[in-house]
Amino acid sequence: MLVRYWMSRDVITIDENESLQKAAKVLQENQIKILPVMRNGTIVGVITDRDVKRASASDATTLDAHELHYLLSKLKIKEIMTKNPITVPDDYTVEEVAGILLEHKISGVPVVNEEGKLVGVITKTDLFKLILALTGARNGGVQFAFQIEDRPGSIKEVTDIFRKYGGRMASILSSRERCPEGYRFVYIRMYELDRQKIPKLKEEIEKTATMLYMVDHSENRREIYV
The missing domain is CATH 3.30.70.260 (ACT domain)
Structure with a gap:
């Protein structure tokens, strides 16, 4: 059960220079929890819905809605993303990935090929789909x-x-x-x-x-x- 057969291939990504507000919109509109961050076609980080909530909440008590909206529009993804993210090769087994998700307490990881190119994302949801298929x-x-x-x-x-x-x-x-x-x-x-x-x-x-x-x-x- 290799990752390449169960991962999500139509990967939605975002550039590191986009705003946090844009990242929040992409995550919400596509109902995803992990968003690979790119620089010139290379993955350099990830941003999650948890990152967005954490960044928004940190100033929510001191800013009004208009000020918070403005802050999110100016804050760059590269300033809050997780740099050098955990990735897995596409020839890993899903069991290995499940172990990584549990160990690091994360909801998903980007998948790369042998050249290090982003080719997919595998999440807990994909693993749940696998369980349904196997049973x-x-x-x-x-x-x-x-x-x-x-x-x-x-x-x-x-x-x-x-x-x-x-x-x-x-x-x-x-x-x-x-x-x-x-x-x-x-x-x-x-x-x-x-x-x-x-x-x-x-x-x-x-x-x-x-x-x-x-x-x-x-x-x-x-x-x-x-």
């Missing part, structure tokens, strides 16, 4: 969650049971995070599953795994077992 959640279906032994072949044992009951397997996710020692969590989403077969399916799965929950998104039904 198949946009198309509903039924999600099953269970805990199994963490040993070779344990996932196959469960997926073989699902295949016996028809339907289409949309996604399989697995994690050891927050799971008891020697076990793992597995999440399977099924499409076109005959609802009348679900009780027998669960009964058979429970011989191999501990069921955690089942969510039928199509019928808005939830069963929590643990």
Whole structure:
């Protein structure tokens, strides 16, 4: 899952000599939170909606509305932007980017190619879209969650049971995070599953795994077992 396949490519940028007022307008009109700042085609900084709010609030208590508007129109982006911003190569994985966003507590980063040219931006919103794509959640279906032994072949044992009951397997996710020692969590989403077969399916799965929950998104039904 490389960044280049999930980043936003139509990057909106702004010149470093533009006013803070212009940056605020661009951020608001395009409903974005991060704006790469350019100098002669090269990224030299970023400005965020948080930067704009911080700069506006610093003088808001001492200036009236007209004076504040005038100040924002004169203040240059290069005076308040984050210089030498964090960027990521377009061949980074989205997992690496997620780690960077968490570590630095930021909402997004510019993406550059091997020549250092700006080619995109990836944000938390893009990562949320990725989660929806990986889980198949946009198309509903039924999600099953269970805990199994963490040993070779344990996932196959469960997926073989699902295949016996028809339907289409949309996604399989697995994690050891927050799971008891020697076990793992597995999440399977099924499409076109005959609802009348679900009780027998669960009964058979429970011989191999501990069921955690089942969510039928199509019928808005939830069963929590643990």
